Amino acid sequence: MATLKVPANVPPSEEDAEKLHKAFAGWGTDEEGIVGIFAHRNGAQRKLIREAYAAAYGEDLLKELEKELSGDFLRAILLWTLDPAERDAYLANEAIKKLTASNLVIMEIACTRSSYDLFKIRQAYHACYKKSLEEDVAYYTTGDFRKLLVPLVSAFRYEGDEVDMILAKSEAKILHEKISGKACADEELIRILTTRSKAQLNATFNQYNDHFGNAISKDLKADPKDEYLRFLRATIKCLTSPEKYYEKTLRLAITGLGTDEWALTRVVVTQAEVNLQRIKEEYHKRNSMTLVHAVAGDTSGDYEKFLLALVGKENEHA
Amino acid sequence: MATLKVPANVPPSEEDAEKLHKAFAGWGTDEEGIVGIFAHRNGAQRKLIREAYAAAYGEDLLKELEKELSGDFLRAILLWTLDPAERDAYLANEAIKKLTASNLVIMEIACTRSSYDLFKIRQAYHACYKKSLEEDVAYYTTGDFRKLLVPLVSAFRYEGDEVDMILAKSEAKILHEKISGKACADEELIRILTTRSKAQLNATFNQYNDHFGNAISKDLKADPKDEYLRFLRATIKCLTSPEKYYEKTLRLAITGLGTDEWALTRVVVTQAEVNLQRIKEEYHKRNSMTLVHAVAGDTSGDYEKFLLALVGKENEHA
Numbered sequence: 056m057a058t059l060k061v062p063a064n065v066p067p068s069e070e071d072a073e074k075l076h077k078a079f080a081g082w083g084t085d086e087e088g089i090v091g092i093f094a095h096r097n098g099a100q101r102k103l104i105r106e107a108y109a110a111a112y113g114e115d116l117l118k119e120l121e122k123e124l125s126g127d128f129l130r131a132i133l134l135w136t137l138d139p140a141e142r143d144a145y146l147a148n149e150a151i152k153k154l155t156a157s158n159l160v161i162m163e164i165a166c167t168r169s170s171y172d173l174f175k176i177r178q179a180y181h182a183c184y185k186k187s188l189e190e191d192v193a194y195y196t197t198g199d200f201r202k203l204l205v206p207l208v209s210a211f212r213y214e215g216d217e218v219d220m221i222l223a224k225s226e227a228k229i230l231h232e233k234i235s236g237k238a239c240a241d242e243e244l245i246r247i248l249t250t251r252s253k254a255q256l257n258a259t260f261n262q263y264n265d266h267f268g269n270a271i272s273k274d275l276k277a278d279p280k281d282e283y284l285r286f287l288r289a290t291i292k293c294l295t296s297p298e299k300y301y302e303k304t305l306r307l308a309i310t311g312l313g314t315d316e317w318a319l320t321r322v323v324v325t326q327a328e329v330n331l332q333r334i335k336e337e338y339h340k341r342n343s344m345t346l347v348h349a350v351a352g353d354t355s356g357d358y359e360k361f362l363l364a365l366v367g368k369e370n371e372h373a
Numbered sequence: 374m375a376t377l378k379v380p381a382n383v384p385p386s387e388e389d390a391e392k393l394h395k396a397f398a399g400w401g402t403d404e405e406g407i408v409g410i411f412a413h414r415n416g417a418q419r420k421l422i423r424e425a426y427a428a429a430y431g432e433d434l435l436k437e438l439e440k441e442l443s444g445d446f447l448r449a450i451l452l453w454t455l456d457p458a459e460r461d462a463y464l465a466n467e468a469i470k471k472l473t474a475s476n477l478v479i480m481e482i483a484c485t486r487s488s489y490d491l492f493k494i495r496q497a498y499h500a501c502y503k504k505s506l507e508e509d510v511a512y513y514t515t516g517d518f519r520k521l522l523v524p525l526v527s528a529f530r531y532e533g534d535e536v537d538m539i540l541a542k543s544e545a546k547i548l549h550e551k552i553s554g555k556a557c558a559d560e561e562l563i564r565i566l567t568t569r570s571k572a573q574l575n576a577t578f579n580q581y582n583d584h585f586g587n588a589i590s591k592d593l594k595a596d597p598k599d600e601y602l603r604f605l606r607a608t609i610k611c612l613t614s615p616e617k618y619y620e621k622t623l624r625l626a627i628t629g630l631g632t633d634e635w636a637l638t639r640v641v642v643t644q645a646e647v648n649l650q651r652i653k654e655e656y657h658k659r660n661s662m663t664l665v666h667a668v669a670g671d672t673s674g675d676y677e678k679f680l681l682a683l684v685g686k687e688n689e690h691a
Contacts, residue, residue: 121407174492177529187531189524190568201560205568206507209527213505242519250508282568 057333058367066254068103071096072111073117075104077356084123086357093135094364096254096329096343101136101310128358134324135365139251144179144188146321147208151191158200161192165207166293170214177208199240199283203290205223206249213252226251227262234313235276249288249293257295300332307347314353319362323350327365335366374650376685379415390429393422393437402441404675414683416646445546445634446676452642455684461486462497462506465526467555469509470546476518477607478639479510483525483620484611488532505626509517517558517601519550521608524567529569538576544569545580557605566608575613582637616648620655623664632671637680641668645683654685 071092078085096104108116109130120132134142150157165173180188189209196204197263226247233244247259263271272288279285292300301322308318338346350362389410396403414422426434438450452460461482468475483491507527514522544565551562552686565577577588579636590606597603611616626636644652656664668680 068438174529180530181529181533185533185535185569187529188569190531190570193564193568204562205524206527209524209529211492211499211505211527213499213503213508215499215503217503223379246511246523250511252505252508312382319400 056330057328058331058335059095059097059135059197061095061100065096067102068100068107069111071104072116073287074107076112077117077134079119079123079149081209086124086128089124089132090357090364091312093132094361095156098139102138104138105136109134118138124357125177125360127320128356128361130317131324131358131361134320135327137344137359139325139328140172140175141183142170142181142325143176146177146325147180148184148189148191151195157285158196158204159321161204161291162207162286162290163304165210166290167206167297167300170210173208174211188362200286201247202240202242203245203286206245207290210249212250215252215253216254218254220262223255224266225261226287227266230259230263231274234271237277239275239284249296253294256324260291260295263288297358298333298337301326301330302341305334305338305349306342309349309353316354316358319350319354322360323365331366335344374513374653376649376650376653376683377413377415377644378644378685379413383414383418386418386425387429389418389422390425390434393426393434394430397437397441402485403676404442404446407438407442407450408675408682409678411450412679417459417642420456422446423454424487425631441624442675444640444676445672445675448635449638449642449676451678452638453645453679454653456497457643457646458490458493458497459501460643461490461494462501465494465498465506466502469513476514476604479522480525480604480608480683481611481622483522483528484608485615488528488530491526492529518604520558520560521563521567521604523565525608528567530568533570534572536572536576538580541573541576541580542584544577545584548577548581548589549585550594552589557602566612568604572611578609578613616651616655619644619648619652620659623652623656623667625666627671634672634676637668637672639682640679649684 074088074092078088093168095193105116106290108114108119117133118137120129120136124132125194147161147164150160163297164176168176177188180191184191189205192208193201193205229243232248233239233241238244248256251259260271267274272291275284275285275288275291289300291305304318306324308315308322321324323331324333335346338344338349342349347363347368350366351359354362392406392410396406410422411419423434426432426437429550435454437453438447438454451461455463465479465482468478469638486494495506498504498509502509507523510526511519511523520576545560548565551557551559556562556617567576569577576588585592590609593602593606595602607618610621622636623640626633626640640652641649653664655661660667665681665684665686668684669677672680
């Protein structure tokens with residue numbers, strides 16, 4: 056469920072474009088006016104505003120924003136303005152260039168978007184970077200991470216609800232054998248995680264829990280410092296309970312030493328129109344504090360106002 | 374270039390559907406009438422005929438054809454009637470069920486179709502088989518074939534003409550090292566073949582030839598009996614010179630002991646609207662005999678008539 060609030064009567068996109076143009080005019084910039092518009096328009100409406108802006112003023116709205124704004128506020132507004140597939144292609148490309156440190160971002164995009172949305176991201180990647188997403192991921196990653204990441208970004212998973220219980224049982228057994236044998240980059244384990252539908256995987260993990268006494272994630276904690284095992288646990292979480300994965304990502308971004316604004320922005324901006332309501336509920340439950348309260352305590356200025364507008368008011372949700 | 378001949382004035386699809394309905398009526402079937410219509414309608418027109426037939430008679434044209442025809446003629450007409458993405462999904466699924474013997478068919482579909490067409494095949498696979506193509510390929514193949522086939526069917530290659538010559542040179546070197554070291558299922562070699570654009574691969578193979586004295590395919594002939602090496606050579610051919618790959622497939626289908634009707638039908642039906650003209654030219658050059666002559670000598674009856682109608686008349690081409 057989304058947290059984005061769009062007013063009942065949205066003005067025509069030409070009017071929004073005009074207001075933005077005025078907000079940029081003269082000395083200084085009317086940041087509040089910018090937030091007031093952008094934080095309350097959905098993806099289709101934001102696209103129309105970009106088009107109306109280009110038609111009326113012959114300028115790319117993104118370029119104008121870059122001139123007027125700065126820092127975390129700029130980054131958040133730019134990401135929000137991009138079309139979702141373009142945005143994910145951008146985030147993936149940025150992560151690829153930062154190499155192994157950012158494998159999680161690529162995995163998150165590959166595992167939490169719908170199959171068709173992932174395909175649209177691959178199309179946007181062609182258009183923006185003149186390469187394929189899997190080509191860059193394969194080239195810039197190595198070892199076990201590559202073995203898992205390339206099929207994850209290349210997947211076009213079946214999305215029906217059908218579950219084959221006999222298969223779930225037999226594949227739970229394969230997973231248990233591999234994990235017990237510390238063969239967590241084994242090709243059978245990777246085949247199962249990267250090709251089966253999410254419904255099928257859910258059944259397989261339930262079988263695992265029922266027959267082997269532990270949740271699969273618990274068995275993958277054998278060595279809590281092993282980076283690949285941590286990555287594998289995050290992958291399983293993204294595939295089965297994305298809201299829990301995102302709750303943890305937000306928690307780490309907010310409660311660490313300093314704030315990880317990149318992670319905070321990424322989760323809020325990519326999820327505000329999708330699943331942020333559920334993520335807020337998870338956050339409240341796990342941290343005994345609302346996400347609104349946590350974000351307000353860790354951010355400031357226009358950046359804070361914008362994130363809070365996307366997260367939604369405290370008394371309204373969770 | 375296609376060999377399909379469509380008349381200047383194509384009758385409305387309702388009229389074609391009616392003629393087909395009449396061809397099925399009473400005792401016996403008017404096979405010639407069926408060939409006369411089907412062999413001279415393009416994909417969009419065949420689709421309209423299927424729709425018009427369902428609307429007028431409440432029956433699926435494919436089911437009706439199954440009742441009326443048989444053998445190789447039936448198989449050819451059925452495959453031809455399917456929409457291209459559905460047809461490729463069907464051929465891939467059929468090949469998957471026959472396991473390793475048919476890896477070539479899956480590779481051929483993955484490597485010779487455009488990136489977007491391959492995606493449409495993956496969508497059709499979801500719709501027809503309630504699974505993903507890569508899921509079935511990964512489950513039913515093993516070893517080196519699996520390592521190569523899964524990324525081949527999952528690829529969404531970039532299709533621009535841009536070539537990075539420095540990269541081509543460095544990747545030609547990697548390929549040469551792996552092949553010299555007999556590591557032909559090495560993950561770097563597979564990464565290059567399965568993720569780079571066809572234009573980039575072509576440049577890489579040229580660099581290989583220029584710097585290491587042999588065409589890459591020649592170096593992959595070290596052990597001519599090795600099935601995986603043969604598969605790798607066929608993959609490279611499909612990616613760079615599909616008409617040569619298809620010429621050889623036709624040659625083996627026709628000149629072997631008996632005729633391989635499945636391969637013959639598959640190539641003619643899938644290529645008649647795409648590239649069969651170029652394949653015919655290759656065939657003539659390599660065999661000193663036209664494809665029309667070869668097909669006529671190896672087939673008979675309605676099946677022969679239908680294939681020849683798709684291949685085009687002798688004096689017209691090649």
